[in-house]
Each structure stands twice: as structure tokens, then as C-alpha cells.
Amino acid sequence: MSPLVSIEGLSVAFNGVPVLHGVDLTLQTGEAIGLVGESGSGKSVTWLAALGLLPRHARVAGSVRLDGREILGAPQASLDQVRGGRVAMIFQDPASALNPVLTIRRQLCETLALHRGLSGDAVKAEAKRLLDLVGIPDAERRLSAYPHEFSGGQVQRIMIAMALAGQPDLLVADEPTTALDATIQAQILELLSQVRRETGMAMVLISHDLGVVAENCDRVAVMYAGRIVEQAPSAHLFADPWHPYAQGLIGALPPLDGPRRRLTAIPGTVPDPQKMPGGCSFAPRCGLVEQACLRAAPRLAPLGDGRTVACVNAEASRKALLGIAAE
Amino acid sequence: MVRFFAIRIFRALLTIVLVVTFAFVVLRLSGDPALMIMGPEAPPEVIAAFRKAWGLDDPIWMQYVDYFGAIAKGELGRSMRDGRPAIALVLERIPATLMLTLPALVFKVGIGIPGGIYAALHRGSAIDRVVMITAVAGFTVPGFVLALVLVLVFAVQLGWLPSGGQESWRHAILPVATLGLGGAAVLARFTRSAMLEVLGQPYIRTASAKGVPWRMVVTSHALPNAAIPTVTILGFMVGTLIAGAVVVESVFAWPGVGRLLVVAVANRDLAVVQCILLLVAMTMVSSNLIVDFLYGFLDPRLRAKGAQA
Numbered sequence: 001m002s003p004l005v006s007i008e009g010l011s012v013a014f015n016g017v018p019v020l021h022g023v024d025l026t027l028q029t030g031e032a033i034g035l036v037g038e039s040g041s042g043k044s045v046t047w048l049a050a051l052g053l054l055p056r057h058a059r060v061a062g063s064v065r066l067d068g069r070e071i072l073g074a075p076q077a078s079l080d081q082v083r084g085g086r087v088a089m090i091f092q093d094p095a096s097a098l099n100p101v102l103t104i105r106r107q108l109c110e111t112l113a114l115h116r117g118l119s120g121d122a123v124k125a126e127a128k129r130l131l132d133l134v135g136i137p138d139a140e141r142r143l144s145a146y147p148h149e150f151s152g153g154q155v156q157r158i159m160i161a162m163a164l165a166g167q168p169d170l171l172v173a174d175e176p177t178t179a180l181d182a183t184i185q186a187q188i189l190e191l192l193s194q195v196r197r198e199t200g201m202a203m204v205l206i207s208h209d210l211g212v213v214a215e216n217c218d219r220v221a222v223m224y225a226g227r228i229v230e231q232a233p234s235a236h237l238f239a240d241p242w243h244p245y246a247q248g249l250i251g252a253l254p255p256l257d258g259p260r261r262r263l264t265a266i267p268g269t270v271p272d273p274q275k276m277p278g279g280c281s282f283a284p285r286c287g288l289v290e291q292a293c294l295r296a297a298p299r300l301a302p303l304g305d306g307r308t309v310a311c312v313n314a315e316a317s318r319k320a321l322l323g324i325a326a327e
Numbered sequence: 328m329v330r331f332f333a334i335r336i337f338r339a340l341l342t343i344v345l346v347v348t349f350a351f352v353v354l355r356l357s358g359d360p361a362l363m364i365m366g367p368e369a370p371p372e373v374i375a376a377f378r379k380a381w382g383l384d385d386p387i388w389m390q391y392v393d394y395f396g397a398i399a400k401g402e403l404g405r406s407m408r409d410g411r412p413a414i415a416l417v418l419e420r421i422p423a424t425l426m427l428t429l430p431a432l433v434f435k436v437g438i439g440i441p442g443g444i445y446a447a448l449h450r451g452s453a454i455d456r457v458v459m460i461t462a463v464a465g466f467t468v469p470g471f472v473l474a475l476v477l478v479l480v481f482a483v484q485l486g487w488l489p490s491g492g493q494e495s496w497r498h499a500i501l502p503v504a505t506l507g508l509g510g511a512a513v514l515a516r517f518t519r520s521a522m523l524e525v526l527g528q529p530y531i532r533t534a535s536a537k538g539v540p541w542r543m544v545v546t547s548h549a550l551p552n553a554a555i556p557t558v559t560i561l562g563f564m565v566g567t568l569i570a571g572a573v574v575v576e577s578v579f580a581w582p583g584v585g586r587l588l589v590v591a592v593a594n595r596d597l598a599v600v601q602c603i604l605l606l607v608a609m610t611m612v613s614s615n616l617i618v619d620f621l622y623g624f625l626d627p628r629l630r631a632k633g634a635q636a
Contacts, residue, residue: 053535076541084538091529091536099530101551101626110547111537146627162537 002068004029004169004202005050005087010062010072012042012049012226017273020045020226021281022062024300029169032196032203034213034234036249037223038270043206046223047172051087052079085115088163092175094155098147104131105143108162115166130161134191153184160191170202171195177212189216210253214238219306222246225270225281228300232307242309244286280311288313335619339612346608347398350601351391359383360595364407381407394601403605404598406591413598417584417606423493424583427502427575428568434507435514435564440557442511443518448545450523458515465512474505474578491580502579506572510564517560521553528552555625562618566611570603 003026012020020042027033035043048054050064050072064072071082083089091097099107108127112118118126124143131139134157136150147155156176163171173192177185193216196203207213213220214234221231222243230243241247248266255261268285277283279294286293292312300308361377362369378384382393397404403414446458465473481501482490489498525531526549534548535541564571573585580586584603591599623630 051536053532080538080540082538083536089533089536091533093529096529097533099534099548099552100628101555102548110534110539114538148628159533162533166538 003027003065004031004067006063006065007046007050008063008065010046010049010064011060012045012054013059015057016059018226018276019273020049021276021297023223023226023228025221025228025231027170027202027204030196030200030202031219032205032217034217034220035204035206035223036208036210036213036220038208040225040270040273041223042226043208043223044174045226047089047174047204047206051083051089051172053083053089080114084111084163084166084168086166086168087170087172088166088168089172089174090156090159090163090176093179094159095147095152095179097159098155100147103144103146104150104158108143108158108165111162111165126165130165131158133164133195134158134161136161152180153188156180156184156188157191160188160195164195164199167199168201170204172204172206174206175208176205177209178207185212192216210238210249222249225276226273227281227297227310228308229282229311230307230309231300233305236305236307242303242307242314243282243311244288244313245282248285332619335616339616342612343605343608347395347601347605348391350604351394351597354592354595354597354600355387355390360407360597363593363595377407398605403602406599407596408594408599413602416599417587417602420582420584420587421569423581424569424572424576424585426499427506427572427581427583430499430503431506431510431572432564432568434503435510436561438507439511439514440518443515443557444522444545444550444553446515447519447522447526455519459519462512462515462519465508466516468509470505470509470574471578473508474501474575477501477505478578491578493581498579498581502572502575502581505575505578514557514560514564518553518557521556522549524556525549525552551625555622558618558621558625562614562621565617566614569610570607 005025005027007023007025010020010023010025011018019040023042023046025033025046035046037043045054049058049060052060052072052074054060060072062072063070066082066086071079074082098104105124105127108130109123112123112126116126127143128139131142136142136154136157142150147158150158160176171192176192177188180188189212192203192205195201203217205213205217217234219231220234220237221228222237222241222245223229224245230237230241230246232242237246238250241250245266248264251264252266254263266285271277271281271284277294278296279292280286280289280297283289283293290313298310298312300310301314302308303314360381361374361383365374365377375384382390385393394404403412405411406413406416442458442462446455449455468476478490478501481488488500490501492498531544531548534544539548569584570588571585572581572583573588575581576583576585577589584606588600588603590596591603
């Protein structure tokens with residue numbers, strides 16, 4: 001099956017400082033994939049770059065194909081067809097993501113007119129249907145309201161309605177629940193999975209909340225300092241991480257069952273993009289670092305059961321972890 | 328909503344009262360109108376008679392009360408110089424001033440706003456730099472310097488345009504250019520920074536992510552937001568339509584309100600000065616009121632706050 005989206009060697013530099021170093025990622029139709037990693041690891045930048053949404057001073061290289069068609073560097077007109085129509089995006093801070101001086105109707109109908117060619121009464125009916133779908137009560141009347149008249153959770157629902165308006169094949173949700181409180185988070189995630197069940201839409205869930213990703217995604221890619229370091233089906237990755245960084249991330253999560261244990265922290269901090277080490281960018285923080293790690297950044301290599309890991313020491317690292325667990 | 332505007336209108340009236348009071352105090356403190364108008368050689372009995380005729384020998388608080396009483400009745404007094412009603416003297420000068428300030432306003436808006444938008448959209452380009460350097464120059468060079476430079480170049484050196492007077496439309500070109508260039512520079516700077524601020528907002532990225540073509544992102548998403556700060560400065564410019572040309576009218580010998588004000592102040596022609604100040608305060612205050620109304624129209628968030636206030 002040919003992938004819906006395939007990203008190859010995607011690199012981004014801001015003012016000559018590289019922040020993304022050749023990201024490879026493929027996404028099948030209808031699949032949900034989670035992108036996890038610390039702030040600044042390049043999760044959002046990957047998708048903003050893929051859709052041409054970065055500011056002009058960003059230098060983007062590589063390839064992004066949608067249904068086999070290259071969209072990186074595509075003409076504006078065809079990019080405008082892709083954005084909102086094939087690939088929709090929702091953002092972290094819903095309150096500032098909607099235009100404060102335009103009504104919800106205006107902002108929803110804009111997408112409907114652009115991507116569905118609807119007009120007149122059909123637009124209004126569809127806008128109302130979408131607000132009903134995402135659970136905004138009294139949709140008819142609320143269409144004439146402005147963003148500041150809604151709560152944070154409601155605004156994110158409206159953002160989701162706007163994303164659905166173009167009937168996209170892929171929804172990129174960039175930290176969709178980070179700015180919301182816990183109960184609202186759960187509601188928004190439930191809404192997203194309900195929408196996916198109904199539409200069969202693929203989803204990229206960008207988050208630094210591992211729990212959210214574990215529950216909602218088929219596959220997870222762990223990013224560190226502008227690279228994907230490990231990629232595997234969710235169940236495998238969370239049960240058995242191979243890359244030392246992925247192990248560190250998951251080791252920092254408190255287990256729900258079993259005896260209480262001390263949470264492990266990853267020593268050190270993420271390297272400054274201006275002073276990235278020559279070899280593996282995790283080497284300065286890694287307990288298993290050896291000469292080979294400092295020479296060149298390891299490439300993602302397949303290791304069976306759908307897993308790819310970028311670590312020269314993946315096997316040893318895994319054994320070390322299993323060893324600790326066995327003790 | 329009603330209360331919101333009631334408060335604003337009350338504040339506007341208070342501003343006018345304060346302006347008039349301030350003018351009254353400063354003018355009385357700074358010189359004796361009788362001496363100024365009759366001249367220092369006038370016999371003391373003439374001066375005394377003048378004082379009595381104009382009520383200048385009453386206690387100052389009584390003059391102040393009388394003055395406000397008259398204003399409340401719509402009487403703005405007579406010029407001490409030629410005895411004509413002050414309001415008539417001022418009103419006949421207004422068309423001449425508007426002949427300069429209205430075209431200048433059109434120039435400011437027509438050049439400043441598109442210039443600022445263009446510079447913001449092409450930030451860092453050569454044209455942005457040219458616009459910004461011109462704007463800084465226009466911003467910092469005082470009106471009288473610009474006026475004199477324009478006269479030197481276009482009237483004295485090139486001989487293309489007259490240097491003063493009001494005989495034909497050609498006489499208006501240099502004064503309008505002086506007023507317009509500075510204002511356009513201010514507007515361009517404001518519009519540019521307002522646009523840059525708005526273009527960096529997350530909702531602009533949302534609009535692009537929805538597939539809205541860039542031209543529409545600018546016109547229907549960015550401009551309505553950038554209009555809010557721009558309207559403030561525009562309101563200020565409308566407020567100076569009546570008295571914003573004092574310096575320029577003096578340099579170009581243009582018989583408008585500004586020159587009348589300069590002459591009246593020099594003569595301590597109290598009624599005329601106060602009449603002009605009242606008029607200026609009223610235009611300023613009413614343009615501010617209009618700006619407040621426009622805010623409510625442009626920004627739904629302020630509308631909501633106004634309703635609560």
C-alpha cells in the first residue's frame with residue numbers, strides 16, 4: 001500500500017542554524033501516529049515545514065509527498081489546496097488560534113467555501129452541522145459569536161470543526177490539549193477519536209504527554225534534537241523502548257501498578273542547536289556512549305517488528321535495560 | 328453600552344472645561360491685554376477705560392465665572408482688537424485652514440497606510456528600508472525645517488512653486504506637502520508595526536493552515552486587526568484638522584486659523600484665543616469620541632467590555 005504521506009530527509013534551518021536534521025517519516029491512510037519529545041525537539045517544526053507554514057527566513061530541504069505528489073516547494077495555489085483540504089492542522093493555544101475580530105461563522109464558512117465550494121444556505125447548514133458534531137450547544141445562535149465568547153475547551157472544539165470542514169485525509173494535532181485542563185483534555189481527545197472513527201481520517205498527534213500518545217496512537221516516533229531516534233508501534237515502544245533517550249523518557253513516567261520506584265531523570269540538558277555535537281546528539285547525556293557515537297550521527301535502522309532505532313548500541317542498550325529490570 | 332458612552336461623553340466635556348480654564352489662566356498671567364492692544368504709550372485713563380469696558384478690572388474669579396456663563400449661553404465674546412464677534416473671526420478662517428489640512432490628511436492616509444502595509448509585508452526588503460528611512464526622517468524633521476527646505480528647493484532654487492500667500496491652488500502645494508509628509512511618515516511607521524504585530528499572531532498561521540490564499544489572509548484576517556491601533560493615530564490626525572497647521576500657516580503666510588491664533592496670542596486678544604482653543608478642544612475631543620465608537624465597531628472584545636462597564 002502506498003503511504004498517504006512520506007517525509008524523506010526533511011531538514012530545516014533558521015538563520016543558518018539547523019533545527020531539523022533529515023527527518024524520515026511515513027504515514028499510512030487512516031493511521032494515527034504520535035510524535036513525542038521535549039520542547040524544541042522539532043515535532044511541530046516537522047509539520048509546519050511540511051505544509052510550508054514556517055516563516056520565510058526558514059530554509060527547508062528534503063521531500064514531502066502526499067499520495068506520491070511532492071508538496072515541498074509546490075506552488076502556493078496547490079499548497080492552499082492541500083492545507084485545510086487534504087491536511088488540516090489544529091494548534092496548542094486555541095484561544096489565540098482563532099481570529100478575534102471575526103465571527104465563528106465567518107471563520108468556519110471560509111474553509112467550507114475554499115475547500116468544499118459550498119455557498120449560500122448550504123454553507124450555513126454545514127457550519128451548523130459541524131458545530132453540532134463537535135458538541136457546541138445551541139450551534140445556530142453561537143455561530144454569530146466571537147472567539148472570546150467561548151471557553152478554552154469550546155474554542156478547541158471549534159478549531160476541530162474548522163479542521164473537519166475541509167474533509168481532510170490527515171489531521172495534524174499540535175499539542176491540542178496542552179493549554180486545557182485535565183477534564184477538558186480527556187473530552188477533546190475523546191472527540192478526536194470519535195471523529196476518526198467516523199471519518200477514517202489519519203492523525204498526527206504531537207505531544208509531550210506520553211500517556212496521551214500511548215492511548216490514542218497506533219505508532220509512536222520519538223524525536224530528540226531535530227531527529228527521530230526511535231519509531232515503533234505504540235504498545236512495543238512503551239513496553240520496551242530501545243533507544244537510550246526513549247528509555248529515559250519512559251523511565252521518567254511513574255508506573256500505575258507494581259511497587260513504587262524512584263523515577264529516573266535523564267542527566268544533562270538538550271544541546272543548543274548552535275552547538276550540536278558532531279556525532280549522535282544524545283551522546284553527551286547517554287550512559288552507553290562509546291567512540292562510534294561521537295563520529296557520526298547514527299541512521300534509523302529497522303530492527304524487526306516494525307521498529308526503527310537510530311542508535312549504534314541499540315541492542316546493548318536494550319540488554320542493559322532488561323538487565324536492570326531483572327535485578 | 329449606554330453607560331460606557333455616557334462616561335466617555337462626560338470625560339470629553341470635562342476635558343473641554345479644563346482646556347478653557349487652562350487657557351484663561353495662562354493668558355491672564357502672561358500679560359495685560361489693555362497694554363498690549365492700546366500700546367505702552369497710551370494714557371493711563373485710556374487704559375483704565377479699556378479695562379472697564381472689557382471687564383478686566385473685575386476680580387479674576389468673577390471674570391472667569393462671567394466667561395463660563397457667556398460660553399454656556401453660546402456667547403464667545405468679541406475681539407478686543409476690532410470689536411467683531413470672535414466666533415465670526417474664527418469661522419471665516421476655517422475654510423482656508425481646511426484647504427491645507429484636508430488634502431494633507433488625504434495624502435497622509437493615501438501614502439502612509441499603504442506604505443506601512445507594504446513595508447510590513449516585505450519586511451527586510453530594500454523597499455521596506457527605504458520606507459522606514461523616509462519615515463524616520465519625516466518623523467524627526469520638524470515641520471518648520473521641512474517647510475523651509477521645501478521653500479528653498481522648490482521656490483527659491485527651482486522657482487517652480489510660490490513660497491507663500493493664498494492666490495491659487497499652486498500656493499497650497501508646498502504647505503500641504505509639509506503637513507502631509509510628516510503625517511504620512513508617522514502613519515507608515517504605525518501601520519507597519521501594527522501589521523507586523525498582527526502577522527506574527529497564531530491566528531494568521533491558522534488562516535494559512537486552512538488554505539486561505541495569502542492575499543486573503545492579509546485583507547480579511549490581518550488588516551481588520553491591524554486597523555485597531557492605526558485608527559488611534561488617525562483619530563489624533565483628524566483632531567488636528569482645525570489647528571494642526573499653526574507653524575505651516577505662519578511659514579507660508581497662509582491666512583488660516585493657525586495664523587489668527589498666533590496674532591491673537593501676541594495681542595492677548597483673549598476672546599479670539601479662547602474661541603480658537605474651545606474649537607480645537609472640541610474637534611480633538613469629538614474625534615476621540617469617534618475613535619472610541621470605532622474601537623467598539625472594530626473590536627468585538629471591547630464591545631463586550633463596554634457592555635459590562
